[in-house]
Amino acid sequence: MSFWLFKTEPGCFSFENLKNRPNMTEHWDGVRNFQARNFLRDQIKTGDLVLFYHSSIPEPGVVGLAEIVRDGYPDFTALDPNGEHFDPKASPANPIWFMVDVRYLKELPRMVTLAQIKNHPMLTNMPLVKRSRLSIQPVQQEEWQIILAMGGMDTP
């Protein structure tokens, strides 16, 4: 089982959107970056856990947890010419882009801000700090535990 951090602009899709439909699965579609695509296609598996991160707001940070409920599969929004995420190079035979499905798990009692993460000496190697633009990132188990503790979650 692996840990990940997924970024989203809350104006586009927020943790509240996920939380409000707790038993529904959501497609994590529209990712159009090859490095992120490779994680979605090759490494992210059902049962993996996700830090849900809000970006491009006055106080960005991790707000909650989600769970992967379906392994990577072709992102069909790339095939819709009327859709926002259309890619003319994608086809059913060569989908190019992939997505996973996620489900709401838990809201953090306290949001963990980017500023807090940057200030924690054990978290300075996170891609979030070093390569902030990557929208799907691996998270080390230690980092996961630290962030959950900072967010007020009890860890067994």
Add this chain to the structure above:
DNA sequence: GCCAACGTTGGC
């Protein structure tokens, strides 16, 4: 709204 970082595109 600005701008730095960085990913992608396309000419050569």
Add this chain to the structure above:
DNA sequence: GCCAACGTTGGC
């Protein structure tokens, strides 16, 4: 295959 131009992301 290089690299300049361009577009996008995301913090501030």
